[in-house]
Amino acid sequence: MNGNSFRKMLAAGGVLAAVCAGSALTAYAAGGLDMHTDYPGMTAKAGENVTVNLEFDNSGAGCDAALSVQSMPEGWDGYISGGGNRISQIHVPSGTNTATASFQVEIPADTADGTYQVVLAARASDSVNDTLTLTLDVNELEVSQGDFSSEYPEQEGTAGTSFSFNGTLINNSAQEQSYSLSAEAPDGWQVSFKPSGETTQVASIQLEPGASQGLTIGVTPSNNVAAGEYTIACSAISGNEKLSMDLSVTVTEKYDLLLSTPDGRLSFDARANAESDVTLSVTNNSNVAIQNVNLTSTSPTDWNVSFDTPTIEQIDAGATVEVTAHVTPSKQALTGDYVVTMSAGSSQVSDSAEFRVAVKTSMVWGVVAVAVIAALLAGIGSMFRRYGRR
The missing domain is CATH 2.60.40.10 (Immunoglobulins)
Incomplete structure (x- = not known):
């Protein structure tokens, strides 16, 4: 082989190596290990526990990767879990989405509003490793807070009146929520919840993200209710939030x-x-x-x-x-x-x-009347006997 041919082979090999290396870096991190999540940027509130689902890809041979929290804001508490336990290592077979884990982080209640970052690391070796940066926007007021309200929360009527309120429950979060419905009312009062337009009473409502549900809230005072103003505290509670609404009933005087x-x-x-x-x-x-x-x-x-x-x-x-x-x-x-x-x-x-x-x-008067009648009859009889022959 002459010098020119050898130089051409080296040049071709260099180009091929560069192309392959560039392709690998585009699809995977070092060594072909990739740790990722569908939602690396999230909104949360102070005092909340946040869970992030992790997925792993491996373009190389199967490997065991050590997992760690590389950096996290001071005072925050977080860990990686899998199979219901805290884990420090995960086996990642060759392929796409071949392993999964979760990262849980607790945001302190006194955390100020702002943007915070958490960096997670997965390392099989010096050449097979990856990091994942999570961005958390902390707001004092939860943007996903729902709403439970009534357009006309105050009504008035006499004793014996059954009141009916129209309410609306809104799920403003990004996830489906099941709300448990309850009410605190005076002793002897009855409170019911029915989806608008339906006749069946319900104790809970399932709402899709961003969905709302109209509710008919029936309030029946006790039979012996005294005149006055009464408050019925209604609640809609899910695993993430507690929504409340106060209804007011004024019972007027009724005379009977x-x-x-x-x-x-x-x-x-x-x-x-x-x-x-x-x-x-x-x-x-x-x-x-x-x-x-x-x-x-x-x-x-x-x-x-x-x-x-x-x-x-x-x-x-x-x-x-x-x-x-x-x-x-x-x-x-x-x-x-x-x-x-x-x-x-x-x-x-x-x-x-x-x-x-x-x-x-x-x-007595009856006896006297009988005696008088008897005396009259006796007198008439006597007169007939005395004068009857004449």
């Missing part, structure tokens, strides 16, 4: 009075010109106390009706007060049924009840 008897009977027996006692029950079904409840009556002519407590000073909400009515029919009353109307009322509300009174006359 019932006049009856303890056993519900609205009839009794009485005798002419004799007093009969009837026990009345006055029940306040309002959600507020009622003051100065007056008892009155309407009865037939010459009857007398009085009450042992003509005026009840106060009946608390939900309470019952008993009053005795004294009823005396007229002495001229004949045997039969009569109607006596009794009423209980205040300046806000009233109620009345009609009582059927079965009046019976005295047995």
Whole structure:
């Protein structure tokens, strides 16, 4: 081989080596080992734990690579894990995505806003190694914070009203989240959550990234609720965040009075010109106390009706007060049924009840009437005997 031919072979070999070397450096790091992640730049908040999934490629022979955190901000805590354990070494077979691991880092709660870097290293030998730089933007306010709100969070109604609120739950994060729904309400109240337009109650909602869900929130106060303003604290809690919303219900005054008897009977027996006692029950079904409840009556002519407590000073909400009515029919009353109307009322509300009174006359007068009739018949008979023959 002459000198010119040898120089040409060296030149060709140099070009080929340069091309191959350039191609290898473009696809892989030193020695063909490549450590990478799909999201090397992330946003996080102070106090958060961040997990980064790592993948490894190897264009050479399979190797064992030592893993380490080459650099990390002071005060941060991080480690590499695989198979549920912390690891310091990983076997990377030849090929693409042949090994995986995870990097967990805890950002201190007092970390100031800013951009921070973490450098990870994978090293099989001096010639087979790679590094990966992670960039974390720390913000005091989490940009992925969701929202739980209602356009009209305040409503008003009387006791016995069921309230319905329209709410919206928004997942502003970059990942799917499952929100558990709950509410804190006064004792005896009922709160339900239903997806808008549906009839089925739910306890949780699954939302895709950036998705929102309308909710119908039903609030039913207890039966004996007093007038006033009440707050219902609603929460939507996922593994990453807690969203809250306060609903306000104002229960207005409702007046309802019932006049009856303890056993519900609205009839009794009485005798002419004799007093009969009837026990009345006055029940306040309002959600507020009622003051100065007056008892009155309407009865037939010459009857007398009085009450042992003509005026009840106060009946608390939900309470019952008993009053005795004294009823005396007229002495001229004949045997039969009569109607006596009794009423209980205040300046806000009233109620009345009609009582059927079965009046019976005295047995003495019945005996006298029989005796008089008998005497008349005897007198007529005597006259016929004395004057009948004439």
